[in-house]
Amino acid sequence: MTVISEGATAAPQAAQTAPLLEVRDLHVEFHTRDGVAKAVNGVNYSVQAGETLAVLGESGSGKSVTAQAIMGILDMPPGRIPQGQILFQGQDMLAMSGEQRRKIRGRKIAMIFQDALSSLNPVLSVGYQLGEMFRVHQGLSRKAAKAKAIELMDRVRIPAAAERVNDYPHQFSGGMRQRIMIAMALALEPDLIIADEPTTALDVTVQAQVMDLLAELQREYNMGLILITHDLGVVADVADKIAVMYAGRIVETAPVHQIYAAPAHPYTKGLLQSIPRLDRKGQELYAIKGLPPNLLHIPSGCAFNPRCPMAQDICRTEVPVLHTAGPGRGSACHFWKETLGE
Amino acid sequence: MSDSTLEPILSVRNLVKHFPLTQGILFKKQIGAVKAVDGISFDLYPGETLGIVGESGCGKSTVAKLLMNLEQATSGEVFYKGQDITRLSGRALKAVRRNIQMVFQDPYTSLNPRMTVGDIIGEPFDIHPEVAPKGDRRKRVQELLDVVGLNPEYLNRYPHQFSGGQRQRIGIARGLALNPEVIICDEPVSALDVSVQAQVVNLMEKLQDEFGLSYIFIAHDLSIVRHISDRVGVMYLGKMAEIGTDAEIYDHPTHPYTQALLSAVPVPDPEAREHRERIILTGDVPSPANPPSGCRFRTRCWKAQERCSQEVPLLAVPSVFAGQDTPAAHESACHFAAEKDVVHAA
Ligand SMILES: Nc1ncnc2c1ncn2[C@@H]1O[C@H](COP(=O)(O)OP(=O)(O)OP(=O)(O)O)[C@@H](O)[C@H]1O
Ligand SMILES: Nc1ncnc2c1ncn2[C@@H]1O[C@H](COP(=O)(O)OP(=O)(O)OP(=O)(O)O)[C@@H](O)[C@H]1O
Ligand code: SF4
Ligand SMILES: [Mg+2]
Ligand SMILES: [Mg+2]
Numbered sequence: 001m002t003v004i005s006e007g008a009t010a011a012p013q014a015a016q017t018a019p020l021l022e023v024r025d026l027h028v029e030f031h032t033r034d035g036v037a038k039a040v041n042g043v044n045y046s047v048q049a050g051e052t053l054a055v056l057g058e059s060g061s062g063k064s065v066t067a068q069a070i071m072g073i074l075d076m077p078p079g080r081i082p083q084g085q086i087l088f089q090g091q092d093m094l095a096m097s098g099e100q101r102r103k104i105r106g107r108k109i110a111m112i113f114q115d116a117l118s119s120l121n122p123v124l125s126v127g128y129q130l131g132e133m134f135r136v137h138q139g140l141s142r143k144a145a146k147a148k149a150i151e152l153m154d155r156v157r158i159p160a161a162a163e164r165v166n167d168y169p170h171q172f173s174g175g176m177r178q179r180i181m182i183a184m185a186l187a188l189e190p191d192l193i194i195a196d197e198p199t200t201a202l203d204v205t206v207q208a209q210v211m212d213l214l215a216e217l218q219r220e221y222n223m224g225l226i227l228i229t230h231d232l233g234v235v236a237d238v239a240d241k242i243a244v245m246y247a248g249r250i251v252e253t254a255p256v257h258q259i260y261a262a263p264a265h266p267y268t269k270g271l272l273q274s275i276p277r278l279d280r281k282g283q284e285l286y287a288i289k290g291l292p293p294n295l296l297h298i299p300s301g302c303a304f305n306p307r308c309p310m311a312q313d314i315c316r317t318e319v320p321v322l323h324t325a326g327p328g329r330g331s332a333c334h335f336w337k338e339t340l341g342e
Numbered sequence: 343m344s345d346s347t348l349e350p351i352l353s354v355r356n357l358v359k360h361f362p363l364t365q366g367i368l369f370k371k372q373i374g375a376v377k378a379v380d381g382i383s384f385d386l387y388p389g390e391t392l393g394i395v396g397e398s399g400c401g402k403s404t405v406a407k408l409l410m411n412l413e414q415a416t417s418g419e420v421f422y423k424g425q426d427i428t429r430l431s432g433r434a435l436k437a438v439r440r441n442i443q444m445v446f447q448d449p450y451t452s453l454n455p456r457m458t459v460g461d462i463i464g465e466p467f468d469i470h471p472e473v474a475p476k477g478d479r480r481k482r483v484q485e486l487l488d489v490v491g492l493n494p495e496y497l498n499r500y501p502h503q504f505s506g507g508q509r510q511r512i513g514i515a516r517g518l519a520l521n522p523e524v525i526i527c528d529e530p531v532s533a534l535d536v537s538v539q540a541q542v543v544n545l546m547e548k549l550q551d552e553f554g555l556s557y558i559f560i561a562h563d564l565s566i567v568r569h570i571s572d573r574v575g576v577m578y579l580g581k582m583a584e585i586g587t588d589a590e591i592y593d594h595p596t597h598p599y600t601q602a603l604l605s606a607v608p609v610p611d612p613e614a615r616e617h618r619e620r621i622i623l624t625g626d627v628p629s630p631a632n633p634p635s636g637c638r639f640r641t642r643c644w645k646a647q648e649r650c651s652q653e654v655p656l657l658a659v660p661s662v663f664a665g666q667d668t669p670a671a672h673e674s675a676c677h678f679a680a681e682k683d684v685v686h687a688a
Contacts, residue, residue: 032503059535060508160629171361171376173399200532203397203562204606205623230535231563233608256612274537275610276569281588284547285540285569292508292538294493 018090019046020224021070021109021192026084028065028248031077037295039065041248043084044322047192047224052215054235054256055228056271057245060292063228066245067194070226071111072101088192107137110185112178112195119181120169126153126180127165133187152183157209178202182210186217192224199234211238232275236260241328244268247293247303250322254329264331264340266308302334310335349423350385351524351556352409352442357382357418359404363631376631378404380580381418383657386524389550391557393567393588395603396577397627402560405577406528409558410444411435422524440470443522445513445530452513453501459512460497463487466519473520486515491541510534514542518549526558531566543570564607568592576600579638580630582657586672594669596660596679599639637677645678653677 028040040062047053055063068074070086072093086093088109093101113119121129130152131145140148146165153161156179158172169177178198185193195214199207215238218225229235235242235256242259244252244267252265263269270288290307293299299306305315314334322330325340333339360375379401386392394402407413408428409420415428427438443466446452453462463483467474474482484494490511501509510533517525527546531539543566549555561567567574568588575585576599584597595601602621623642628634634641640650660679663671670681 030503032499034499037503057535059533059538060504157627159627160631163629163631173403176399178398197533200562203395203400203603204564204608205603206398206627207562207608208606208620208622230533230539231608232536232610236610236612236614237608239612260610260612271535271537272610274540276536276540276543276565281569284544287540287544288537291491291493294495 019087020049020051020089021226022046022085022087023066023070024085024087026066026069026086027082028062028069028074029080029082031080032296035296038298039248039295040069041298043245043248043250045243045250045253047226049191049224050218050222052218052225052227052238052240054239054242055226055245056230056232056235056242056268057251058247058267058292059230060295061245062248063245064196067111067196067226067228070194071109072105073111106133106190107188108190109192109194110188110190112181112185112193112198120177122169125166125168126172127167130180130184130187133184137188148187152187153180155186156180156183156213157206158183179206179210182214189217189221190223191221192226193218194226194228196228197230198227199229199231207234214238232260232272244271247298248295249303249332250330251304251332252330253322254326258326258329262340264325264329264336265333266310266335266339267304269339270307302332310339348387350421351388351423352386352558353419353421354385354405354409355383355419355421357405357408357420358416359401359408359413360416374631376629377580377633378630379408380630380633382577382580382582384575384582384585386556386558388523388556389554390572391550391559391570393571393574394558394560394577395562395564395567395574396583397579398562399627399630400577401580401630402577403528406444406526406558406560409526410439410442412444436469440473440520441523443517443520443525445510445517445525445527453509455501458498458500459487459492459504462501462512463515463519466516470520482519483515486518489518489545490515491538491545511538511542514546521553522555524556524558526560528560529562530559532561532563539566546570564592564604576603579628579633581638581675582673583639583676584672584674585657586674587669590669590672594672594681596663596670596672596674596681597639597676598643598645598678600674601682602642637675639676645676647678649677 023043023045026040026043030037030039043066057063069081088104127146127149130149134140134145134148150161150165158176158179182198199210202210217223239256241255243250246267252268263272273286276285288307293303301316301318302320305311320332320334322332323336325331325336357379358381359379360377362372363374363376364372382405396402408415411427419426420428422438430438460483463486464479467479487494492511514530531542534542559570571588573587574591576583578599584600595604602623605621628641636651636653637655640646655675655677657673657675659671660674
């Protein structure tokens, strides 16, 4: 797959122009019965038009919550955004009126959700739900909207789309529902797509097709793409740059090529070591020891310190800033040099 | 690990599940059927892990549900220790179900949002109180949470307060609650990051060694399937295309679909992205309501000949390899089964 060409060459000049989306020092917390869960604790990232940012990280580290904050679909309450900015084409969406935001959502920024089944309405046919996009946003007739729905289902390779357009979500397999969600996100040709594990439910051949499709549309419309995924293979295939999250923070950012060759944060390193490898069959897989942090009581200093093989005293007291670890690279580790150098 | 001198713990024979396709609102008329599972046979031996891979929509989850008798089979049999569970009901079914547990694919819809995590994991004890007496339950549930890497203090939280991956672990803890013999895992680690995935898989392997559990492990990630499985079955459109030991399937696949699947595995190495040799499948995945005649893969197969549209290839050791001492001599449902060098990472 050759996806980078445009994105990669565009990136250096694009740095002078405003990014398509920029998240600045975003914080999100949830008020629960047991206390305040700090899910996102100062996230910074940006995407240019035509660029793919892959967001990796531990499950529970705040990847989806950050995406929900960008989309403006956080449950508030119990969620709260005490601090931060989300600039879309230079405008802070957190400061906008509900009306202004609704205009952006769906039309300019679309999201593919992690949980396809629960984001589709079970009592409406998928064709109706797809068609609704065109009826509401483009004022198409029922019939025209349905034809568009079939076309989209075709595009994401739902077999026999014309026959199945009136079927309900439960009649499709997990992967097919995921493709329907992708179709819905693509419907209005948005500027930015946030895809939250869009291919987790797909087998590799369909995954390859879907990623190719996303890449093709991305080129065609110069779309920005935020790809949240656990699949380090997919990331290696399509990403331009990577942000790694842990306990609600970005712990490492880097262009895709560098991170695999030499991670600069011990968490990223542990993650890469955990990939199952052929020559380790029959042995235990490497896994980062310990439990994920309790968001009600995030460890002081570096949140990763109780699980980190590199940790020293300073890690338990001082929060590491994002150190520059090379061109376009950052690592929030006191010992990033040692980690890189090992 | 699989020892074919042992009796299988599960034997699946010609299993079929067709979902009726209906038309009309008042008078529902059947206009066809989605042939989700269309004649599948395999064995599962005690203590082994059988991986099942295949295209989305090929019927993996439906097979899983049929094995649990959560869906009524259209025809065919599932023998558990010699007893056909597709015909069981009531108390006999309940007794079997204690020993066959399932971890579901979708961590969002399979957990009741109004129950606390403690209640969800402890729920199987309501149906089978003999496993954990009332007084022990809380402790047992906390042990299970700990075992799957969740904080035991989270007992009173609700599912929506957990991330996708955390919810998947809740499902695994529930699957383990009754100490079953067979666990059917429908994409148990798909929602997890690789490190948590490694923890869960290590845990599953440890529990398997300790208790002699048998697993059916359904997943899309071919490298994790290879890691955990003793044998692997590859499904395509409701049928088994190829089945064999992990080395037979991954290093010596003979079915074109398996070869395409392996070539499409994304490699966790960005340097490799330009040099990969992928077999790109053309054509759409056919509808299971109207599968192609003959070989179901023929519409996307680069080797298809006239014969492929006329004759259904049987799942058997291909005649070219029969009797030979080669890893290519395993069951493959292709008229033109052959080895091919495929670039694969798994
Ligand atoms: N409504 C809520 N109330 C309380 N806590 C919440 C709520 N929604 C999310 N959280 C918490 O916020 C944290 C971040 O969740 P998020 O869904 O962003 O994780 P993630 O990084 O997307 O993980 P995964 O990879 O498993 O999907 C989790 O620990 C979760 O428990
Ligand atoms: N209740 C139902 N009614 C009608 N069709 C169904 C039903 N359940 C499943 N199907 C169909 O049966 C086929 C197999 O579905 P199944 O969920 O078993 O696939 P799968 O292999 O698990 O796919 P995935 O990898 O996407 O989870 C699909 O075409 C699906 O649309
Ligand atoms: S039988 Fe024919 S169509 Fe089917 S996989 Fe083999 S070559 Fe392809
Ligand atoms: Mg998530
Ligand atoms: Mg499934």
